[in-house]
């Protein structure tokens with residue numbers, strides 16, 4: 001019998017397994033709302049984590065899973081070329097372990113949030129060596145502690161229809177498409193017990209651009225499997241735009257295709273960009289919650305995600321405020337708790353799915 005969780009999984013063996021009537025691992029298809037509880041995850045920003053006891057209390061109470069939001073990025077760990085600084089990452093990870101939470105690692109390779117010295121590298125050989133060393137040190141340090149890793153983050157171009165498939169940046173420009181294979185192979189060596197994910201945004205609506213992004217992800221997954229390089233899941237960032245709507249059929253088709261390849265799906269960075277919504281607080285909160293409901297209903301009707309993680313917990317600390325500023329003076333309300341750490345309709349909606 002083919003072991004679907006094996007690190008040696010190939011596409012052919014998955015297809016044979018499915019043809020033989022086996023159920024793919026980890027992603028049960030067909031349920032309306034998932035039968036078993038879906039773990040609820042929260043990405044943790046270091047400043048409020050250090051300064052705000054209400055944040056830590058809510059994490060203890062509600063989070064099943066914790067993600068260091070920025071502390072595992074190259075810019076945080078590798079500010080100096082010659083030494084690693086694990087201070088922030090260790091603080092969050094120790095807290096998670098102490099309170100029995102699972103941990104998701106974000107991210108071993110990204111085109112953004114890199115130290116200046118890395119972006120200045122011009123030699124492909126040097127960059128390849130640095131990538132392997134970085135992953136060996138970072139994923140190796142937390143082997144057995146970090147259950148799942150975003151091995152690569154945002155490697156697909158924003159618009160593959162006009163820009164080509166790959167995201168431009170240091171990794172692609174110097175190493176070409178190989179950078180993804182190098183990263184996954186290094187992660188599998190350094191953290192053999194971890195589940196390895198590719199993570200990306202704008203996979204949730206039904207525009208042609210999103211379809212092209214989904215296709216690109218599927219192609220990357222198949223190529224890794226054909227080369228016998230382990231990959232276990234796809235992270236849907238799910239930075240949802242309230243004005244866009246969810247592409248229910250398109251999303252369902254995408255997750256079923258992943259399921260057929262033996263891959264899990266996780267929701268990794270959920271929040272709702274509310275810049276186009278009316279300023280009125282209650283109307284906005286209801287619309288944000290409705291967007292989340294529409295998304296989670298569409299997703300869970302295609303299969304059960306490994307977890308649902310929000311990108312922060314309180315509106316007091318969200319990247320949405322600066323990245324997607326409103327035209328009026330109202331403050332963004334993209335997350336499950338308000339700026340006073342009180343639950344909002346979005347939280348109750350998530351709870352319906354995560355128990």
Ligand code: XIL
Nearest residue numbers: 045069070153154237269311318319
């Ligand atoms: C964001 C963080 O939330 C900010 O605190 C930081 O300043 C920039 O990065 N997609 C990702 C995340 O994969 O790492 C980004 O996080 C948000 C978009």
